[in-house]
Amino acid sequence: MFRQAKNGKLMIEILPDKCDFCGCCVGVCPEDAIELKEAEIFIIDKRCTNCAKCVWSCPIEVIRFNKEGVSL
């Protein structure tokens, strides 16, 4: 199953295995679309607009675009 790119825009993917759970992405997300626990992180699918602000603000390159859509 794939989360398809909305309106043909790029999709965003968090790589939880590489994440430090620092919260930069949560702070900059205009849609409150990222859930961050002690050592667990995921995008709230229905809120994400693929704006990419989280990708730009991730200090350690853990969030990235995935043009093909992200497998759930």
Place this chain on the structure above:
Amino acid sequence: MKIEYDIIVVGAGPAGSMAARFAAEKGVSVLMLEKDRDVGYPVRCGEAISKAGVEEFISSDEKWITAHINKFSLNSPDGSEAVVEFNDAGYVLERRIFDYELAKTAANAGAEILTRAYVNGLLIENDKVCGVKYEYRGEQKELKAKIVIGADGVESRIGRWAGLKTHIHFKDMECCAQVTASNIKIDSDTLYFYFGQQYAPGGYFWVFPKGKNIANIGLGVSGMVGKKRSALSYLNNFMDNNYPAAPVLTSIAGGVPSTVTLKKISSPGIMLVGDAARQVNPLSGGGIASGMIGGSIAGRIAGEAVKMNKLDHILTYDKAWHERLGKRHETFERIKNGIYNFSDEKFNKISHSFNKIPKDKRTLGRLFTTALINQPSLLVDIAKVFVI
């Protein structure tokens, strides 16, 4: 645990602990919730603080001081160094112990603390916050409170749920990557800063001593820079060039909301403190001392509000914060914007000019004056915040 509290504080960092402590000192019931297993860990911070910033709240204690700081070394791209000397200016902390001790002062004042409690929503009635929803060891729970204080850090969501606009523009987010490394031979009384395109465009790179040849090394860059290149790649580059063989003890990412305080930091039933309220000094990126001040003001006002049975009293917090530090942070923000985007040549020139000043007159105020000599409007700001 009680079934209801006067005040719930979300987040047990320095700001949260001070909010809990100052509220509890008013004799009201306080619970502080922390999502992580431990208070004080993980550490996402350069760990430097002024002595005055600490001692307003806790007596200095060698068990959380790793280095006593007397000097700043400011390094320009061409390798020239400007040194500013202070007398007994501050410390590099061991945050994991420091935060823990701060939480203990809250506990000693009567606050209860619960770790592993992840707040994931607010209880709201008639447009007023009246408690929290949280997950504790896999169970979803609710808890009522007269006042909720959000000390949930840079990733704060509590304010948003209460209708406060807390999301931070990505250009104002200082995205940080840092390590603690050993075999770093630097002066143990000096904070080292590096400026320039190769180190941290629009931000700074830090090497802070933690004693015994251990250092906290890292950098912060704006999300604007992060669009092109990540903080991590700057850090790796620096370590490869300067300390290729240094054993790395910890490695972590972090974020600093480097801007002025939010326009609104209280609303019926809710107050925000620390990074959640954007109470960071936007010039230095330091947020421990200012977060503790914000937390203490919020805690005191919240405690008073409950005691007086006049919950609207919490709305006086915005003004109290603004007068104590918020206004000053606006000045810092203007200075920051003045030096943001300086070219490498400009940094070199400042360093050379500064080093022509007699040694005993090389103060931080003089340094900023040298840097901003062509922007007279900002010199007034510098005079306001630095003793020249």
